[in-house]
Amino acid sequence: MKQEISALMDGELFEDEAEVLLSRVKQDPCLSKDWACYHLIGDVLRQPEHIHRDLSTVVQERLRDEPVVLAPRAAKQQLRAFAFSAAASLAAIGVVVWMSLQLNAEPVPQIAMQQPALGSGSMQVQPKSNAYLMAHQEFSPSMEANAGASYVRTVRAEEK
């Protein structure tokens, strides 16, 4: 099970597998604890300077017990690659956030629940990115040739 969660965090599961696993994690408090713990581990690896020193002993123990998780996440390169592939499959959520920010000026609740699935910071930047992409396209010379078609880049992503 732990390996499956690890695989999920690394974006190695198919969408349907991920969905099943995510719903199990939500229901099982034990699994969701693991889930939270793994993310903490990930955070530590990525930004050690921002993590409070006073880690609970439980976490420290688990850190020692979980080499499986540590190995793939330690490589920064891999993290990035993960961010890309996952961004592609999960851009969906990010853009819906953006869309809802645009239209309602407040986040949609279910998005908040899905947040852990997003994992890496690069992907969470997605909702904001769209505003920049749109703003850029207004003036970009590519707009001149492609006409409004360029907006599809952003429009299409909003609805996933």
Added chain:
Amino acid sequence: MKLCVTLVILLLSGGTALAEGLSNDWLKIVSLAAHQVEYSGVFVYLSDNELETSSITHIVQADSEYEKVSTLDGSKREIIRHHGQTWNYLDNRMVQMDRQQEHGKFPSLLAEQLSASRANYLAIKSGIERVAGYNAQVILFNPMDNYRYAHKIWVHIDSGLILKVAVLGDKNQPIEQYVFTHLQIGGTIDRSWVVAKEAAQHGLLESPEAAGVDINSGWVVDAMPRGFKKIKEIQRPMPGKHTRVTQIVYSDGLSGISIFVEPADGDENDKDGLTIRGALNLHHKVIRKQLITAVGEVPSRTVLQVLDSVRYNGK
């Protein structure tokens, strides 16, 4: 020997002039057609492993252009462009997304763009191909350096409309493509949505605040690749932002790079952010408590180089 060299140079420059001449004419036609021809069709956008189908309608009414793009896959989204404004049409509600300042007089903009693209890309006519049932002239724009992508366009021979666009990467692989699968040029085109749009928009006040204001921000880019010229520097509102954002836009004639500057809100997510969508690359960076964002239809290395050389040169 000297004569020989001169001859070669003459031949070379002659050849280039020929290619430029062709591209010049074609680009003029293309740019005019994009604004003046009425059309309605369905096109496919393809990038990486993503594929989206949308419909597009472009009509010219009372010397004014209206353009509607609707997604045909998934949930419905519609964008209407008119008079430099972009509207999102949702549940019978018009929501203004952006409002850009009026374009300069069209021909001047065109001339600038043409000369810029001539300097940075070598245009080559490469045969006639069939797209969406029409014969199209294929034109390849090969970049002069590797700071930009190659572009390939398929131009309808009779109308000058672009039927297909491909942005090509380093290995000539398509990074993103737009292609019409069905296109009606001229004839009877549904314009009922223009009336609906005007009605929905009626009563909405347009404040000048909504547009960008020209400024001199003091932010400069030291390592902007050759050929990119600054075409705009404005302070503008942005969706989801409380403060106005500085946007500096550079163009090489075919591709653009925008730099956004705004106060960093300390959000961790803003740092080292990277987004790729088709040919668009975006990177973030924080300098002097300002969040700098660079985005453009250029390779990731170009965006990174630009972002790394942004600095404040004001008082």
